[in-house]
Amino acid sequence: MSLSAQFAKRMSRMKASEIRELLKLLDQPGMLSFAGGIPDPALFPAEAFAEAFQDALSPGRQARSLQYSVSEGYLPLREWIADHMATLGVTCGPEQVLITSGSQQALDYLGKLFLSPNDTALVGWPTYLGAIAAFNAYEPRFDQLRIGDNQPPVSYAIAAEVAGGRVKFAYLSPDFANPTGETLTQAERLAVLDVAEALNCAVIEDAAYQALRYEGEPVAPILALEQARKGGDLEACRTIYCGTFSKTLSPGLRVGWVVAASPVIAQLVLMKQAADLHSATLNQIATHQVAAALYESHTATLRAVYGRRRDAMLRALEQHMPAGVSWVRPEGGMFVWLTLPTGQDGAALLQRALAQEQVAFVPGQAFFADGSGANTLRLSFSNSSETQIAEGVARLGRILSEPQ
Amino acid sequence: MSLSAQFAKRMSRMKASEIRELLKLLDQPGMLSFAGGIPDPALFPAEAFAEAFQDALSPGRQARSLQYSVSEGYLPLREWIADHMATLGVTCGPEQVLITSGSQQALDYLGKLFLSPNDTALVGWPTYLGAIAAFNAYEPRFDQLRIGDNQPPVSYAIAAEVAGGRVKFAYLSPDFANPTGETLTQAERLAVLDVAEALNCAVIEDAAYQALRYEGEPVAPILALEQARKGGDLEACRTIYCGTFSKTLSPGLRVGWVVAASPVIAQLVLMKQAADLHSATLNQIATHQVAAALYESHTATLRAVYGRRRDAMLRALEQHMPAGVSWVRPEGGMFVWLTLPTGQDGAALLQRALAQEQVAFVPGQAFFADGSGANTLRLSFSNSSETQIAEGVARLGRILSEPQ
Structure with a gap:
């Protein structure tokens, strides 16, 4: 295991336990x-799920719903996903879709498929903590995927070779990324594809938040852009698209998906068969029924409600943040990413925020594979009311306005 | 990757696709x-599950049921499992229990936890195909766990070292194993513990069929025997117990569990957090309700029905098998394991059985990590009526009585 991987592994484990401790505090009254x-669980389509589970467990259907099923996933759900992908500009068939237990499982399997110890994974600085944790099990080295600074691809390749492996993939979340809320332009997405072509590596496109856009025009998924470049041939594409119902319908059911060229899907199916046989049959059947009935109308509701919460947070930040604090204005998703003046520390701030003002957030350092980013923090607006957001940001503003 | 691991990996993949092809044939009328x-899906407690899912999705409970939850699993279910383990002679607390997505996932995680390339896993010849597939992802070497022939443990250690690794665990299913139906005596279980102590390796106890005993006295789990040896201290135990609701309540919900010393559980929890966050919340809540309501009465029903099917299969074999065919008389589980005269081939027999008599089984060679066992086959009696069993075994007897 490389030193950087060891470090990142230790760090991500520490942070996981720290975050767990933090989450326990959140049950305190007034927090x-x-x-x-x-x-926000109040927004789950719970009645539709209750009906779907009841239907799936009715006489005549229950035997199938409770039985073993195929590793690739429930065919009507894969067909629904293929239709859904078409609305995003990706043309695929159900044989190019695998159902996973959330997109987290897809990241684990893709790490297992691609990474040998000392291979390189290109990720953002910062990036999704769960991706670092999933990939870390396979002992890679991480290198920073720099987008838009014209870094020559060969420099990634040379560094990877020096470290004893190859660049196996670039991982990124192009829409309203966790934690930064940033969205890549079409030109930036094409630049990532250029880098991957030059390195002959895969692109893992984590589309967890894709459906949650509150303003601006959608940008085509990287997979759609690559498919268009390659004359519509998905089989020629190196991009692997990871989707999930966790942010739109329910995270607790653990239903996500992968879209990729069929040889990649075939390898992932074998991997899934060996690792957990298949995702829960009943959950796939119920998710299909609910998605078919109300995915469009339900995500429209989510966009309206979460969009207002984002607006409330941006307004409150304008009002309460002292000079020197900056933030990303996200076009969607669940997060606003703050940068404090250099030298300030998000983790120390959290201790004070919890003790003095009963307000919680995630210090940003956890999201950096290299351990940098001490002066950053992530605020989520998805699970708070507009009133709570206004009050919480005011509290944060008081803490940040204290002499450091 | 060692040559034997490469071979086993290739073999298990081939067999998986072959078995998939086979399963397609099974939909033919008359098969x-x-x-x-x-x-048998007719035996699923479907009404109880319908009620449990309805309850879990009722107002006031739905928010929790559909939301993210902790990686270790739903606490009331872990408490129920701790109580259940006490009935088997294992004293544990919920902090020594992890919920997995079926026991297949436990095998995958244990492979990931213990195995580096060229390490040795001791397994039976034959053993559960899914265990070989799960472990293979981590590129081990397999060696044959010989029970009862006084093989000196050091011989395993030397062979492992020559292969470039260490013996990391012995994997076995002591009750009515898949595929052989064999059950280890208490003395044999203690002998496995002695070997593991000598090698300082773990024991993975796969208890998938444990609840399905149709005759004879239960033998204590290996974990219970070890705990007794160690003065009741589970924390001092090297045995890792893998249980599942797949054979008792429903396989399609993907709910299983691991019981082990808490440092092992803590490592598996971190692994699960990185790999799929947690098993489906709703499925754990519903499984808890159904298990608490009817686990004992339902497994009693299963034992009665499956026991009659086993009896029907043993009677039919006595009646229809030609001389030279022998079989294991299982005290429980789902399988009867047949050995044909040396030189006969189970895979070739299957082709004829499908074509001439429309009867299917699994050729036994798939279950041998070393590729031996061509003259064996596995018959499952769990999903056929007594009438179908009598007729099917008669058909098999006709094929086997033909001149070879």
Whole structure:
């Protein structure tokens, strides 16, 4: 294991336990939390799920719903996903879709598929903590995927070779990324594809938040851009698209998906068969019924409600943040990413915020594979009311306005 | 990757696709199948599950049921499992229990936890195909766990060292194993513990069929025997117990569990957090309700029905098998294991059985990590009626009585 991988592994483990401790504090009365990047449970389509589970467990259907099923996933759900991908500009068939237990499982399997010890994974600085944790099991080295600074691809390749492996993939979340909320332009997405072509490596496109856009025009998924470049041939594409119902319908059911060229899907199916046989049959059947009935109308509701919460947070930040604090204005997703003046420390701030003002967030350092980013923090607006957001940001503003 | 691991990996993949092709044939009208080792869906407690899912999705509970939850699993279910383990002679607390997505996932995680390339896993010849597939992802070497022939443990250690690794665990299913149906005596279980102590390696106890005993007295789990040896201290135990609701309540919900010393559980929890966050929340809540309500009465029903099917299969074998065919008389589980005269080939027999008599089974060679066992086959009695069993075994007897 390389030193950087060891470091990152230790760090991500520490942070996981720290975050767990933090989450326990959040149950205290009066606490306002912008910490967890979780959907608002009041918005779950619970009645539709209750009906779907009842239907799936009715006589005549229950035997199938409770039985073993195929590793690739429930065919009607894969067909629904293929239709859904078409609305995003990706043309695929159900044989190019695998159902996973959330997109987290897809990241684990893709790490297992691609990474040998000392291979390089290109990730953002910062990036999704769960991706670092999933890939870390396979003992890679991480290198910073720099987008837009014209870094020559060969420099990644040389560094990877010096470290004893190859660049196996670039991982990124192009829409309203966790934790930064940033969205890549079409030109930036094409630049990532250029880098991957030059390195002959895969692109892992984590589309967890894709459906949650509150303003601006959608940008085509990287997979759609690559498919268009390659004359519509998905089989020629190196991009692997990871989707999930966790942010739109329910995270607790653990239903996500992968879209990729069929040889990649075939390898992932074998891997899944060996690792957990298949995702829960009943959950796939119920998710299909609910998605078919109300995915479009339900995500429209989410966009309206979460969009207002984002607006409330941006307004409150304008009002309460002292000079020297900056933030990303996200076009969607669940997060606003703050940068404090250099020298300030998000983790120390959290201790004071919890003790003095009962407000919680996630210090940003956890999201950096190299351990930098001490002066950053992530605020989630998805699971707080507009009133709570206004009050919580005011509290944060008081803490940040204290002499450091 | 060692040559034997490469071979086993290739073999297990081939067999998986072959078995998949086979399973497709089974939908033909008139086909009688003893192939799949699956529960009879007519016996699923479907009404209880329908009620449990409805309850879990009722107002006031739905928010929790559909939300993210902790990686170690739903606490009331872990408490129920701790109580259940006490009935088997294992004293543990919920902090020594992890919920997995079926026991297959436990095998994958244990492979990931213990195995580096060229390490040795001791397994039976034959053993559960899914265990070989799960462990293979981590590129081990397999060696044959010989029970009862006084093989000196040091011989395993030397062979492992020559291969470039260490013996990391012995994997076995002591009750009515898949595929052989064999059960280890208490003395044999203690002998396995002695070997593991000598090698300072773990014991992975796969208890998938434990609840399905149709005759004879239960033998204590290996973990219970070890805990007794160690003065009741589970924390001092090297045995890792893998349980599942797949054979008792429903395989399609993907709910299993691991019981082990808490440092092992803590490592597996971190691994699960990185790999799929947690098993489906709703499925754990519903499984808890159903298990608490009817686990004992339901498994009693299963034992009665499956026990009659086993009896029907043993009677039919006595009646229809030609001289030279022998079989294991299982005290429980789902399988009868047949050995044909040396030189006969189970895979070739299957082709004829499908074509001439429309009867299916699994050729036994798939279950041998070393590729031996061509003259064996596995018959499952769990998903056929007594009438189908009598007819199917008669058909098999006709094929086997033909001149070879």
